[in-house]
Amino acid sequence: MAQDYSHVKTILATDCGSTTTKAILIEKEGEEYRLKVRGEAPTTVEKPAEDVTRGVLNAVGEVEELSGRTLLKKVKVLHSGKGIKGGTDVYLSTSSAGGGLQMMVAGVVKSMTGESAQRAALGAGAIVMDVLASNDGRLGHEKIEAIRRLRPDMILLSGGIDGGTISHVVELAELIGAADPKPRFGSGYDLPVIYAGNKDARGNVKGSLEAKTDLYVVDNIRPVLERENLGPARHEIHNLFMEHVMAQAPGYSKLMEWTDEPIMPTPGAVGEIIQTIASTYGIEAIGVDIGGATTDVFSVFGGVFNRTVSANLGMSYSVSNVVAETGLPNIMRWVPFSVDERAIRDRVRNKMIRPTTIPQTLEDLIVEQAIAREALRLAFEQHKSLAVGLKGIQQQRTISDAFAQTATGGTLVNMMNLDMLVGSGGALSHAPRRAQAGLMLIDGFMPECVTFLAVDSIFMMPQLGVLSKVMPKAATQVFDRDCLVRLGSCVAPVGSGKEGSNCLHIEADFPGLGHISEDVKLGEMRLLPLPVGEKVRAKLDPARGFDLGAGKGDAREVTLEGGVVGVVLDCRGRPFQIPEDETKRVNAITGWLQNLDIYPKVF
Amino acid sequence: MRKLVVICVVITGALLISGCQEIDTEVSAVTVMDAPNDSGGGVVVAWPAPAGVKVDSFAIERLDPETGKYTPLTTVKGDETFLEDTGLTPNADYSYRVVANLADGKTTAVGEGAGRPTGEWFNFNRLNVLVGVVSFVVLVLVFISMARGGKELFVRKIAGLEAVDEAIGRATEMGKPILFVSGLGDASDIATIAAMTILAKVARKTAEYETPLIVPCRDPIVMMVEKEMVREAYTEVGRPDAFEEDSVFYVTDSQFGYVAAVDGIMLRERPATNFYMGAFYAESLILAETGAQTGAIQIAGTDRVTQFPFFITACDYTLMGEELYAATAYLGRDPLMLGSLKGQDWAKAVILVILIVGAILIALTGLGEVDTTWFARLFETVS
Structure with a gap:
């Protein structure tokens, strides 16, 4: 039976990350929930402690000290109740310790049920290590070898619509059976396999896998090609994450007893809070978490939630891979001075082998933030390729479609409609100046029209995500007031033109600036200071050939919101082209950096 | 290339001399x-x-x-x-x-x-045609050489061809066959030949995906050619065992007898994907509408202009006119075909520009603004 959370006054939430365990305490003040204090301690999954609860107790202990509220009793989180002084009404937790949830998925056709299975796993907070499919071009023994080598925490098998192909699904099941896979944790247990494919093939799949794996059967994720049904598979993934993966990890069985709700995978929780915010405010939103090893991108467009994890894009362990994928010239294009290529490579390798180091000089910082821009850009490209409509569905045509026969499976990401872009992760949350985080987000995602930018102040989105499952209002309040650091609105006209020609005319009454009526040229970036919480109505008149959402060259009135950075006018055009000539490029970047007051020194 | 230019110069010189006798x-x-x-x-x-x-x-x-x-x-x-x-x-x-x-x-x-009347080696009245043909050949050769040199030649996306994989994938997920109708033309019809090349590509995919393929034919010669092409496609992807002799079969040469038979197949077998490629006449809408009713994804392609409206409205994707001919180059990415396709496209672009310029000049002539007879003479018989 669902618990009643209507009288909750105190909420304790922890996020057990790979390196640190973060605890937050939320309390009700009047009618509002607000963050009180935050504590942090090293995660203790690894030796010598090998018990995740030690780290939790340490982090909660810090919260206890800072808040003055008793939250621990002996070696346990204290729940409030009659006759108990202090304690918490609710205790929730997320976890990504030990590499989080690592899954393999399988489907008949890679771009159909394979992609649906991938979306189901990613949405549940997993890292998808590999996608097996009948048409992936690999031979049977190669697939078996991949399953044995990767050792996932669980496998999601899908394929075929209900009443569809049986032979292909059974073939995949036989391959998994032949691989005789073993889980990462708990050598004495069978690997959990979730079957979410053609219901007519259930008997055959059971025959192939029941004896060798811990098989769970749920509803088909693609009962018909025209519809996805990811809920049951995601729910089962969460259950199995708790029962198998978490239960086998050191100390988690104890932690599971303490929490009032099931422990969620960290990325799944972040996805929850992004979805909650998007639905609460009725907006289209993108969230990004750039970590050391991986970069997660979350998006909600048209009510459809998508999450992707770029497992090889990060700012420490995976930093070399970012350079390898994008190439040095792409990184160097963001740097406003010339640097020896070898020096850059040395910096990158040093960062990889010493992941906890931070830039010591301004040049180091600029190079690192250039890499972050490329990591964000690549992760977003990957996201756009997976956040797509369903493929292989029948279309209704009229004669007007003669010359515009759109294909199915187009990306759902429409930057023209994006309302909010939220960044998280060390590179963004801990940038020395907030404007640096703002510019990294703009350069990495290239927002269009009018987009509000924000960063997560102390990375509490996971805790708020798990809270949003049970108390969405409380989660939204804390997210809005304590989690978000508002950077400000970004105005970016879409279009291209001749360098130096007019791009945008803006008219508005800015507090402190008075009435402004300015022209911005193509290739320029400008900053208009507007404090946090302030809003202004502005008339934006794009030049001919440029679009701000009302059509090419058509003016519109919008509300611009302030932040710690202010309102950024990005008139570099979309698609963005950086000048190829070295002198012009350096001049352009220097101009942008100066106008936005990004770094203290002028190059 | 240099040899070709020398040969052209020599031939043109000889022709000029003969013309002046x-x-x-x-x-x-x-x-x-x-x-x-x-x-x-x-x-x-x-x-x-x-x-x-x-x-x-x-x-x-x-x-x-x-x-x-x-x-x-x-x-x-x-x-x-x-x-x-x-x-x-x-x-x-x-x-x-x-x-x-x-x-x-x-x-x-x-x-x-x-x-005494004598024949000339070269008709100078057609000098403009020679210039046009030589320019066209040079364009094609240049593009073929670029394609062979590894240059990525841009060919705009053709949704109907992009959707081939998706359509075959759909049939695979649904566990249903794919129906390929290569039209009512005979083996000498250019549209039928284009359809056959597309069939070869489709057959290669169905062999890879292990999805059944049904190819009913109206012409016995077309049937023989298509059967061999499908067999070869299955062999190429290493699945000769998966090829079924009866998958490509003759129905009848009666137009509506054939249509009735194909409609029957659609209703009985419920194929998930239907391809209509080649020459079609009055039966186009009957086929496409029946296919749409069965819920299949349909990709059509024909050079018969009168059938376009029926295919466009009843099918998911339609290859119109030359898109059908371009399919081979598009799907195969063979440098020879790709270069030819680009060369033809450029030649068409040049013709289009000439037509637009001509239309403008004619309009100006009508207004009495300019004398445009010099432009018209470029394309008239040279006297």
């Missing part, structure tokens, strides 16, 4: 010259206008070699001074006599002359 004519008052730029079937008979008299008409007579007498050929007006006589035997001698009919009713002989 002097004709064997007798010098007299009447001149008989070989008509230029023909295959040797005509001469031009020319005469001077008699001085001091008013001529009503000229009677031209030709010598009949059998009788040795002049027989009337034709009569022209008095202000004309030449005539082109055609339909002659090349390299035979012909003699002409011109008699002037005066206004006062009298006649006077203008003179006689003889000549």
Whole structure:
């Protein structure tokens, strides 16, 4: 039976990350929930402690000290109740310790049920290590070898619509059976396999896998090609994450007893809070978490939630891979001075082998933030390729479609409609100046029209995500007031033109600036200071050939919101082209950096 | 490439020389010259206008070699001074006599002359065509050489061809067969040939995906060719065992008998994907509508303009006209085909530009702004 959370006054939430365990305490003040204090301690999954609860107790202990509220009793989180002084009404937790949830998925056709299975796993907070499919071009023994080598925490098998192909699904099941896979944790247990494919093939799949794996059967994720049904598979993934993966990890069985709700995978929780915010405010939103090893991108467009994890894009362990994928010239294009290529490579390798180091000089910082821009850009490209409509569905045509026969499976990401872009992760949350985080987000995602930018102040989105499952209002309040650091609105006209020609005319009454009526040229970036919480109505008149959402060259009135950075006018055009000539490029970047007051020194 | 240019220059030079050959004519008052730029079937008979008299008409007579007498050929007006006589035997001698009919009713002989019609190697009237063809060939060769050199040639996305994988994937997920109809044309029809090349690509995919393929044929020769192509496709992807002999079969050559049979297959087998490629006539809508009712994804392609509306509205994707011919290059990415496709596209672009410029010039001529006859002459017969 669902618990009643209507009288909750105190909420304790922890996020057990790979390196640190973060605890937050939320309390009700009047009618509002607000963050009180935050504590942090090293995660203790690894030796010598090998018990995740030690780290939790340490982090909660810090919260206890800072808040003055008793939250621990002996070696346990204290729940409030009659006759108990202090304690918490609710205790929730997320976890990504030990590499989080690592899954393999399988489907008949890679771009159909394979992609649906991938979306189901990613949405549940997993890292998808590999996608097996009948048409992936690999031979049977190669697939078996991949399953044995990767050792996932669980496998999601899908394929075929209900009443569809049986032979292909059974073939995949036989391959998994032949691989005789073993889980990462708990050598004495069978690997959990979730079957979410053609219901007519259930008997055959059971025959192939029941004896060798811990098989769970749920509803088909693609009962018909025209519809996805990811809920049951995601729910089962969460259950199995708790029962198998978490239960086998050191100390988690104890932690599971303490929490009032099931422990969620960290990325799944972040996805929850992004979805909650998007639905609460009725907006289209993108969230990004750039970590050391991986970069997660979350998006909600048209009510459809998508999450992707770029497992090889990060700012420490995976930093070399970012350079390898994008190439040095792409990184160097963001740097406003010339640097020896070898020096850059040395910096990158040093960062990889010493992941906890931070830039010591301004040049180091600029190079690192250039890499972050490329990591964000690549992760977003990957996201756009997976956040797509369903493929292989029948279309209704009229004669007007003669010359515009759109294909199915187009990306759902429409930057023209994006309302909010939220960044998280060390590179963004801990940038020395907030404007640096703002510019990294703009350069990495290239927002269009009018987009509000924000960063997560102390990375509490996971805790708020798990809270949003049970108390969405409380989660939204804390997210809005304590989690978000508002950077400000970004105005970016879409279009291209001749360098130096007019791009945008803006008219508005800015507090402190008075009435402004300015022209911005193509290739320029400008900053208009507007404090946090302030809003202004502005008339934006794009030049001919440029679009701000009302059509090419058509003016519109919008509300611009302030932040710690202010309102950024990005008139570099979309698609963005950086000048190829070295002198012009350096001049352009220097101009942008100066106008936005990004770094203290002028190059 | 350099060799080709040298050969072209030599041939063009030879042709120019042959075109300038002097004709064997007798010098007299009447001149008989070989008509230029023909295959040797005509001469031009020319005469001077008699001085001091008013001529009503000229009677031209030709010598009949059998009788040795002049027989009337034709009569022209008095202000004309030449005539082109055609339909002659090349390299035979012909003699002409011109008699002037005066206004006062009298006649006077203008003179006689003889000549021999000969054929020319090169028709200068068609010089503009040669320039066009050479430019086109050069364009194609340049693009083929670029494609072979590894340059990525941009070909715009054709949704219908992009969707082939998706359509086959759909059939695989649904566990249903794929139906391929290659039209009602015979093996000599260019649309049928294009359809066959697409079938080969589709068959390769169905072999990879292990999805059944059904190919009903209207023409026995087409059936034989398609059967071999499908067999080869299955062999190429290493699945000769998966090829079913009966998957490509003959139905009937009766138009509506064939359509009835294909509709029956659609309703019984419920294929998940239908391809209609080739030449189609009145049956296009019957096929496409039945397929749409069964819930199949349908990809059509035809060069029959009258069938476009039916396919566009009833199918998911339609390849229109030349998109069908471009399919082979698009799917195969063979440098030879890709280069040809690009060359043709550029040639079409040039023609389009000429048409637009011509239309503008004609409009300006109508307004009396400019003289545009020079432009029109570029595309007329050169005289």
